[in-house]
Amino acid sequence: MATHTINVERREDEGKGASRRLRRDGKIPAIVYGGDLKPVNIQLDHEKLWLASQNEWFYSSILDLSLNGDVQRVLLRDMQRHPYKQLIMHLDFQRVNENEVLRAAVPLHFVNVEKSPAGKSAGVVVTHELNEVTVSCLPKDLPEAIEVDLSALAVGDVVHLSELKLPAGVEIPELKLGADHDLAVVIAKHARVEEETPAEGGEEKK
Structure with missing residues (x-):
């Protein structure tokens, strides 16, 4: 199985205003949840993520989210797109457990x-x-x-x-x-x- 690594950053600010500021700066707000860990707010580079989203594997493969070298394996569970612009508005990633179906x-x-x-x-x-x-x-x-x-x-x-x-x-x-x-x-x-x-x-x- 191929490995697909995506670099992310931790997101400290929450709310609609913070999300709008992120998007103006070319970032996408997202969340990682599931497993034994608490949900974590993250942000991703829109340009790189947009390129990744043009590939079929982005939607059906396990992704390695890398936060300063700390890798968590996830599946994309939800993607919100802008109604008419080529913009990704928000992403939901779910952690996977290697031992769970x-x-x-x-x-x-x-x-x-x-x-x-x-x-x-x-x-x-x-x-x-x-x-x-x-x-x-x-x-x-x-x-x-x-x-x-x-x-x-x-x-x-x-x-x-x-x-x-x-x-x-x-x-x-x-x-x-x-x-x-x-x-x-x-x-x-x-x-x-x-x-x-x-x-x-x-x-x-x-």
């Missing part, structure tokens, strides 16, 4: 559809019903993504959650709730063609 949303990577019978068939639409899935595992087993190999996908096929190939130690909690929760992930079907039916007798003249 966690839940996290992991993106799905769909590969080899162009090699599949469905992908080579004219007039067939392959739809992705899900783009991520919530998994449970120990932090060391958390994958950055789950690959879905569609090389054998045929017309009419439906790939369900239960058919995903998961890394060792990784489970999908949804599947423990019963067959009704074995959701479709990918569907390959013929495109629907709407045929126009001419009006009987033609259009009436007025």
Whole structure:
């Protein structure tokens, strides 16, 4: 599992006014909570954090927050964005315990559809019903993504959650709730063609 380190600073001032001042200075207010430690207010450099946020791993991987060399392992749990500006307003990070099972949303990577019978068939639409899935595992087993190999996908096929190939130690909690929760992930079907039916007798003249 790749390591992603993000440098942070402790934030002493609280409140909306303090947060506005931080943002004017190019900083993002944030909080770290969970585990046996008290919540800690921190701040991050907006420019560097914005660049990190353009990567898929930022949302699904365990991050190493480094405060002057003191590293805490966390998951991003919430991000508040400005309604129309390219600004991150606030972040919530949750500490992870290496010995405790966690839940996290992991993106799905769909590969080899162009090699599949469905992908080579004219007039067939392959739809992705899900783009991520919530998994449970120990932090060391958390994958950055789950690959879905569609090389054998045929017309009419439906790939369900239960058919995903998961890394060792990784489970999908949804599947423990019963067959009704074995959701479709990918569907390959013929495109629907709407045929126009001419009006009987033609259009009436007025």
